[in-house]
Amino acid sequence: MGEQGSRGPAAPARLRAGVPDATVARLPGYLRALRALADAGRTTVSSEALATAAGVGSAQLRKDLSHLGSYGTRGVGYEVAELVFHISRALGLGRRWPVVLVGVGNLGHALAGYGGFDDRGFSIAALFDVDERRIGERVGEQRVRHLDDLDDVVGAFGVCIGVIATPAHAAQDVCDRLVAAGVTSILNFAPTLLRVPPQVDVRKVDLSNELQILCFHEHRKGFALVEPLLDESMTGEVSA
Amino acid sequence: MGEQGSRGPAAPARLRAGVPDATVARLPGYLRALRALADAGRTTVSSEALATAAGVGSAQLRKDLSHLGSYGTRGVGYEVAELVFHISRALGLGRRWPVVLVGVGNLGHALAGYGGFDDRGFSIAALFDVDERRIGERVGEQRVRHLDDLDDVVGAFGVCIGVIATPAHAAQDVCDRLVAAGVTSILNFAPTLLRVPPQVDVRKVDLSNELQILCFHEHRKGFALVEPLLDESMTGEVSA
DNA sequence: TTTTGTGAAATGATTCACAGCC
């Protein structure tokens, strides 16, 4: 709770059902891989094959799944459908989760139409903005509403997840209003650190951060080409 | 390298300058906090204050900075400007990084105009799409070009970072073309696992994954309200 | 006195390797 950041620290207190955070973060990937397998007609899969499809090691996959229970068959593998069910349940996807999205600029539009939204167990309860020119605009199934209606919607639909797609300068205020309305999980696309009470979860997605991290590795790849050459030439071990 | 995923595993081989991945992932946050501090007129800051501004613990901040060098003054703190310089350098932000963006739908538009792009050391070398109706469209400073021009642009600008903002079904092909053109770091917004050669870095941003992770915690908050009550009532320890 | 920098301890995550089951 209150971790924030795509690669945030582990949640300090795990109340029950000790599924490690690192495992939880990989479960959606397993689900996606399983669905692709199911679409391809597979009904059963080994840890090796599923791990490859999900881009992890097979030992890691088995360890991850072992935190959820024992749903495989030795010598055979896993039932695709059964595993989808158990992972979905562990993630709390047994129900439909209404989500509110605040900020209907380009990013908001993109998120609203992402597909992976309505597709999985999420549905957009409402879209909000404060720009009068956008209020009333139709986006997908929804009409954009004024942020002042937030409390009504959150109350009526029992929303507990909010997505912030506003400019940075508006994000903290929107966040405060979401929290005041009763939202307890926030996905923040604005490049700001949000201050929230401890019971509220925040995850952050930040383009600039991601680019800078890539940059670090890229930066180092440059040296990887140069430094070994230098090192070798200095020891006279050049082979070519 | 080849890690993929916002919370991917640690890069297996660190070639030089042992900055842990977890630290690298936090450096952009420190940079942002420092700039906010600088804008507010601060010229010096303690680890405690900076840590608070960045949303981490002060011990963690100091340990992270210690991987870059020893740039503080005991009893005083850090020079804001100096620290910005050293963190920027560690991240490889000493130069301007040209970036290509493929996929100019809503998401692509949002990314192109994000601000945090041109703002930090990144510049968009070109925007690409394959939809004939979009080719030639102006977005910001740029004109949308056909993906077939990719090689030319990557060659001419020495681009090594690519951003994929296409639908999922097109992502792997776009990725292959980026890699073939010489791009070695990819930021992927499409909900697919990309297959890349080992020297290529991929980071993934996926709305649906993030929502599902939030969902897990949300799901558990529900039990936090119910289960302790059950446990207590079963032991007869109810105090109210 | 204040605050950094850092060994050492504690915690957490991943990988190994194999016993156990089909």
Place this chain on the structure above:
DNA sequence: GGCTGTGAATCATTTCACAAAA
């Protein structure tokens, strides 16, 4: 024979706590 589930071992990260420096 093949594959899962899992303790034990390894590796990484975070936190503690304090000596050293200004």
